[in-house]
Amino acid sequence: MKVFGFYKSKKYLQRVMFSITATMVIVLVASSVSNTYVLEKTVKSIQEESNLKVLSQIQYNLTYMNEIISRLSNFAYRDHFLIPLMFNETLPKMDLIRGHRQMSNIMESSSFLHSMVIYNQAQSELYGSSSNFLLDDGVTKEKIRRALLDPSHPQPTNRLIPMSLEQSDGRIDTFAFIVTDSLKPFSNIQSAIILFIKSDWVFDSLKKMNVASNRDQGDIYIQTQDGQLLTSDPLASFMSDQDQAHIKELVQEDKSSGSRMSGFVIGDLSGEKEMLTYMEDGIGAWTILYIQSYSKLMEQVTKARNQSLLLSGLFLLLAVGMSVWLSYKLYHPIENMIKRIKPHLPDEKQDGSASFDELSLMSDNFMKLSEKLSEISSEHIVSQYYIRRFLTDSQLFSHHDMQHLIEKHELNISVKDQLLVCVMRIDNFAAYDSSITGTSKKLYNFAIVNIAGEVMGRYYPCEAVEVRGDHVVLILSQIVQETPSPFAQVTPLLREVQDTIERYYGISLSCGISDIISQYPFLSTAYSQALRLSQYVIVKGHKTIIASEDIKENLASKQMSLPDAIEKKLTEALKKGQLTNAGNELEKAFSLIAGFHYEDIIRAVSNLAWVIKNTAADIHENRIISFSDDMDYIHQITQEKETLEEMYLSLLSVCAKICEGQRPANMERNEMMLETVKELIEQKFPDMNLSQQSIATSVKLSSAYIGKLFKENYHMSITEYINEVRLNHAQLLLEQDNYTISEIMDKCGYANQSYFFRLFKGKVGSTPKEYRMKKSIS
Structure with a gap:
């Protein structure tokens, strides 16, 4: 009861719990119903497709049977022993005997024939082959006349016509097949051969198809044009006049709604729901029906639906439990908030049994707090x-x-x-x-x-x-x-x-x-x-x-600027590239600056920055080879740095860059001279007279001095460098152009072929010809 009272007193919790529970229930129920509907629809679709395949096979069998009978009847119609029986006005006994014998032969050769009758229009006489026809005092003959020779009801030719010749209860035991010399409906005004087909031969095909397809849960029927149902089973259902009329109505409605020759109908027959599949036989005489009990067909669906509902019920119980748990988890922060604001609520709202909306309560409290906070x-x-x-x-x-x-x-x-x-x-x-x-x-x-x-x-x-x-x-x-x-x-x-x-x-x-x-x-x-x-x-x-x-x-300090000596010594150290001395002077300057007034500190550091920048400008202007270093940012040091220590390190870094760029003048001159030598070699390598002596003469220095200096800096002699440049160029000409070896030697400054070959092989590892061949192949 306490738990129930707890939930009852929380309106927002009730809404959350109800919303989650209702959502879960709706989703589960909708899922279960939709799954059942989809399953039932799928089973119907599969069953319809399967039934139509079976009926298509039966239709094919009936068409094939009709063709067999047509061929036999045409053969019999043209038999010269049977022609006298059909057309002679006076029939000699020998023709009669030969005709009866021929009918017996035809009967013996065809196992599906029940009997055979010839109608002579001139004599208005029937000649039959069966013992019943000959010995029953005209009873069979009279049945044939009433069924087939009624002028008011002409019969179709070349089609199976259901009849009852031997059964007194009117049940179908044979099918008549009339053959004349025209395709017009048959009456007593023309001669014809009438073949009577055993009904078992027709219905056995239906039975075999039903058993072969494992369809013993339904019955197969043949429906005539007038709605009569034909079957070989004496105990078959739906044979009452009311059921046959209802089946005819269902089939006709479905046919007319879609103008189709086959279909699928569900209706009530004999008080039970049945599923009916139909298909015309292809020649328009009959409609093949397959009737199944809907409850038996959907037995597995019903079982699956019951299991689904059972599982859904279990999941619903689980969902309700989870919704209660989840609702409380979602409500827990609100509950904690309510506990915290309760002491600040009016007395009438602090009672836990009072009915209130938690969100409204918090909203009211929030508005009051907002007003107070404002x-x-x-x-x-x-x-x-x-x-x-x-x-x-x-x-x-x-x-x-x-x-x-x-x-x-x-x-x-x-x-x-x-x-x-x-x-x-x-x-x-x-x-x-x-x-x-x-x-x-x-x-x-x-x-x-x-x-x-x-x-x-x-x-x-x-x-x-x-x-x-x-x-x-x-x-x-x-x-x-x-x-x-x-x-x-x-x-x-x-x-x-x-x-x-x-x-x-x-x-x-x-x-x-x-x-x-x-x-x-x-x-x-x-x-x-x-x-x-x-x-x-x-x-x-x-x-x-x-x-x-x-x-x-x-x-208390009265000093406002640095002594000139410090700035002078700093300038000299920088110009000489002496970083240690420059750092010492900079350190002295900042030691003095640390005792100034704040405004004097900023001004003194700015002055130092100007001194360093001006010194760098002088060095830059007087150097043979200039060094690039942007000094404009040096004035931002006092703005970006907040402590003297940071300013000192920044200016010391600038001094280090300046001193690193300071090297002896002779080193700069040697670099310039060596660069000049390399440029001369790269320009004049095709000249066969290019040598260390000619290069020394060009730069106005002794050959020994220039050779030693080049060797110390590049770890190779001038002659080796000349050959390196020439051989590199020779490789390019061998790879890219179609010059001869002699032309390449001339363009690279070589006069002696053996000397060129020896140098080339020493560098590349192959002769120039081999090198060119290898490159052309690759």
């Missing part, structure tokens, strides 16, 4: 505005006005104790500003303000506000118990704020702490002082806390 937010915006005004324009307010505003807006600033201002700046703000999106910046600023306010607020009355996006300002009020040493806990608490922000957000903060003030109008002065102190992170480094006593030497 009020708080509006008041917070106003409070933040006045705090910023106090920090920037406090001198515009009187002591009384500021005290009134503080009390009116309930600012957490003491109106009677001493105050302290702290500025917390984000280190590497340029990189932070370019890599963080606007939304993330707001989140981080919000986090810094709240964490700083919460940490500092544990010990001091504190107001925190974000200013210009790059720093946060804290206004701290002194507490009474700190009278001997006011604000003693500020530095440890600021360190805690720095560690917390860096640990959670990866943001480094540096802090500036103003001097203690006792009057509100001095807030602007204290803020400016704290902001200026925070700039001295350039000297102290990132994540430092700076008070005025920490940089008193900088504030």
Whole structure:
């Protein structure tokens, strides 16, 4: 009952549970019904196709039987022994005897014949071959006359006509087949041969087809044009006049609806549902029917449907259980939220037995909280505005006005104790500003303000506000118990704020702490002082806390620029390529700069950058071989770097690049000379007189000197290099052009063929001819 009461009291849970359960039930029921429908439809389709195949075979058999009988009847019609029996007005006894004997012979040669009768129109007489016909005192003859010789009911020729010759109950025992000299319907005005076919011969074919196709669950019938059903089974169903008329009606309706010769019909016969497949025999005389019990045919379908319904029922139970479990899982967060907001609800809604909609309840509570938050937010915006005004324009307010505003807006600033201002700046703000999106910046600023306010607020009355996006300002009020040493806990608490922000957000903060003030109008002065102190992170480094006593030497310093000697020595070291000396001078310069005022620090570093750039320009202008190094970025160092250490390393890196480009002048001259030698060889290699001596003469140097210098730099002699260039060119000519070997030697500067062959084989490993042949094949 408790469980039922729990679910009953939760309207949203009821909706979720009902929706999931109803969805599962609908899906399972629809799946089961559709599967059963598809299965039944598939079985019907397969059964119809199978039945039509069987009926097509039966149709073929009946057509084949009709052809056999037609051939026999045509043969008999032209028999000269039977012609007298058909056409003579007076029949001699010998012709009669010969005719009877011939009919007996035909009967003996055809096992499917029941009997044979010849009608003589001139005599209006029937001559038969069977014993019944001859010995029953004309009873059979009279049956034939009534059935076939009635002028008012002409009979079709060359077709099987069902008849009852021997059965007194009218059941079909034979089929008549009339043959005349025309295709017109037969009556007593023309002679004819009438063959009587055994009914068993016809119906046995139907039986064999039904058994062969394993179709003992249904019955095969032949329907005549007047709707009569023919079958060999004396106990066959649907033989009543009412069933035969209903079958005829069903078949005719389906035929007329689609103008087709075969089809598939389901209807009620003898009080039961039956499936009826029909097909015309091909000559328009009969319709072949196959009637099956629908319940037997669909027995497997019914069994499958029952099993499917049973499984669906089991799955429904499982689905209900899962829906309850899933609903509660989905509802669990809402339940937890309801538990959390219940203590803040009115008394009438805290009663768990009360009927309420959870979402409406939370919506109402959310709207109330939103209204309250809006009020708080509006008041917070106003409070933040006045705090910023106090920090920037406090001198515009009187002591009384500021005290009134503080009390009116309930600012957490003491109106009677001493105050302290702290500025917390984000280190590497340029990189932070370019890599963080606007939304993330707001989140981080919000986090810094709240964490700083919460940490500092544990010990001091504190107001925190974000200013210009790059720093946060804290206004701290002194507490009474700190009278001997006011604000003693500020530095440890600021360190805690720095560690917390860096640990959670990866943001480094540096802090500036103003001097203690006792009057509100001095807030602007204290803020400016704290902001200026925070700039001295350039000297102290990132994540430092700076008070005025920490940089008193900088504030007291009178030096504003570097001595000229340092800049001069730095310039000389750079021009000489002496990185060690340049680094020493740079280190001396930054040691002095670290004691300057902030503005003088920036100016001194900028001057150093100009000195280094001008020196690089002088070196670049006076060098024989210039070195490429972009020096424009050197002026951005003071803007991109925040500490002297970073600036020092950047300028030292520039000095290293300049010194690396400084090499002795003779090395440059040797490089130029060797490059000239290589260019001469690559231009004049076809000249047979090209040699080390001729090259030395061209460059105005001794042959020994130029040979030694070339060997030291390229680890090969000039002669070896000449041959290397010539042989490389010879390879190209052998691969690409159709020059003769002599022409190639001439173009490459060789006069002696054996010498050329020896050098070529030494380089390539084959003679020029072999090399050309190999390349042409590949």
